[in-house]
Amino acid sequence: MHKIHEVLRLYHQSQMSERAIASSLMLSRATIGKIIRRADEAGITWPLPDDMTESQLERALFPRPQGRPKNCFEPNWNEIHMEMRKKGVTLQLLWMEYKEQHPDGYQHTQFCERYRLWKKSLQVTMRHEHRAGEKMFVDYAGPTARVIDPETGEIQEAQIFVATLGASSYTYVEAQWSQNLESFIQGHVHAFEFFGGVPKLLVPDNLKSGVNKSDRYEPTLNRTYFEMASYYGCAVLPARPRKPRDKAKVEAAVLLAERWILAVLRKRTFFSLDELNVAIRELVIRLNEKPFQKLEGSRKSLFEAVDKPALQPLRETPYEFATWRTARVNIDYHVAVQGTYYSVPYPLVGQEVGVRCTQRVIEIFHKGNRVASHVRGTAKGQFVTDSAHRPRSHQAHAEWTPSRLINWGNSIGPNTGILVSRILDSKRHPEQGYRSCLGLLSLSKQYSGQRLERAAEKALLANTISLASVKTMLKKGMEQLTLPLHIDNPTPMHSNVRGAAYYQSSKQNIVH
Known part of the structure; x- marks a missing residue:
């Protein structure tokens, strides 16, 4: 209806026919005739007053229906608005309750229209409807x-x-x-x-x-x-x-x-x-x-x-914060979580699992099922192992076994084989040394077997049975250095200094 002003201008000032005006403004002839007729009935003549806006002109020609006379009982729209927020409450129900108390009140259409007009006065932009507790x-x-x-x-x-x-x-x-x-x-x-x-x-x-x-x-x-x-x-x-x-x-x-x-x-x-x-x-x-x-x-x-x-009732115990991550089960049937290792059932070696971490508990899930639960470890490098997760026979369950790791070490050289055996023996369970042994295996892909064998020899001589010492020697080329076999100056006597006999047993298996 924003073209009312233009319809009246073309009709009175330009003396155009209703048909021509309809074609020009792309309106129906019936609409053009209705505008002209209502303007005559409202006593509106051309030219229009300077201060009359299009909205005022529209309201003058097409006033909104006011409904029943104002002697009808006016509902408390604030209460109606609050009731509408309750679950299952509709305007139809509220109107029926209103009519029961006021039989001569507004009919359903006017009731709904007046409520909508009242609600618009609260805010310019209509917002989403929000139900109670939703x-x-x-x-x-x-x-x-x-x-x-x-x-x-x-x-x-x-x-x-x-x-x-x-x-x-x-x-x-x-x-x-x-x-x-x-x-x-x-x-x-x-x-x-x-x-x-x-x-x-x-x-x-x-x-x-x-x-x-x-x-x-x-x-x-x-x-x-x-x-x-x-x-x-x-x-x-x-x-x-x-x-x-x-x-x-x-x-x-x-x-x-x-x-x-x-x-x-x-x-x-x-x-x-x-x-x-x-x-x-x-x-x-x-x-x-x-x-x-x-x-x-x-x-x-x-x-x-x-x-x-x-609102729905609260749980008796508040939710305990937990984070999730994914991990792959190592051949030692443990997964690493922030430097601590937690066991899972042995058949899951190589599988991807979900790990749920709280301050107290580590839970491990496979395909949506919880397969392990441990009290959270307190130190990095710690192994938290459930004995029920250990296999009866490694040969029946896994590709890598202690004997295979030792045989692989021997294939590099005898000192590498001894070092692998020492690493496995240093752990409470041999499987806990698998990671270090696999680390040695990965070093064989970066360095020659001769250099790795020399580094293993130096580690055994220095009694540093760890992957870290071998890795450091290879990185800095220290395995090429010759260790002195004779010392001119004798070691001073002290209660905390061990003699040569102490280390004799650790060197007797080293191959030069």
Whole structure:
């Protein structure tokens, strides 16, 4: 209807026929006739008043229906709006309840139209409908909060995690040291505890902490994030990239957190993260109790009436943070996790497995089934082995055996064979020496067998039975040096100095 002004101009000023006007403006003749007729009925003549806009002209010619006379009982639209957020409640149901109490009230069409007009007055842009207990939106605020180390005076910037419920806008805020995965998960767990329940859907922005690959239709979630959501019985629905209205609720909450929390605390000095979070919690309570401007009540009252009854119950035990990684089982039937080795059933040698790591436990999965669980080791290089995972017979289960490794060493030279045997004997279980022996094998691909044999001889003479010593000698060419066999100056006597006899047994098998 934005062409009304032009229709009247062409008709009155240019004296064009209705047919010609219809062809020029690509409108139907019926529409042209209706505009001209309604202008005559409304007493609108040409030229139009200078201050009359197209919208005013449209309302004058095509006024919206006002419905029944105003003597009908007007519903409390604020209460209707709150009821609409509850699960299963529809306008049809609310109208039927209204008509039961006021038989002469608005009919269904006018009831719905007046509610929509009232709702539009709340905000210019129509937002998504949020059902009670359905969604929790999460994001990080842009600004940070400063925390000063009381000992060093160093200033650290704390990140601000924000979570808000869709139906009530009830908001949770906390300060964290970073936006890494552990902090991101911790923020969710604390938000659930603050709300006293769990929503059905989590709507994060496409943060790298929670979403490995952002995609409009099939985003890939971080496995830990997916596991945490499954643990609490909810699902994750990341906001679509470049779709700000998908996360409008949390963006509004972030803005409020910046204005009503961070701005208020900008002049205060904090010396620990806990101290900062105590101050934030006080302001969060004040924010949630602050009355709405265009609705009755506050976020807290709306939360208690709408969201809280619809949330799913909390688990008795909070989710324990865990990370996931993949590993391949070595021939010693162990997988490496941050320098510590954990056993799995021997038949899985060479297979790829999933490893779930918590602060206390290492769990290993193969094709979705848990095949091993260990108390987390405390030192690098430590072997954590379940005896049930050890095979009865290596020949029946694996290609590599101690005898085969020794035979391979002998194929390089007798000293290499002795070194392999010593490495295997130095371990509590021979399999724990497999890795070092395989390391020697890999060195034979970089250096000649003659150099490796010489390095093995030097390692045996120096009684340094380790892969690291051999690797260092080969890298620096030290295996070519000749060790002195006679020492002119005698060794001074001391209680901590061992004599030649002590080392005689370790040298008797060395081949020169």
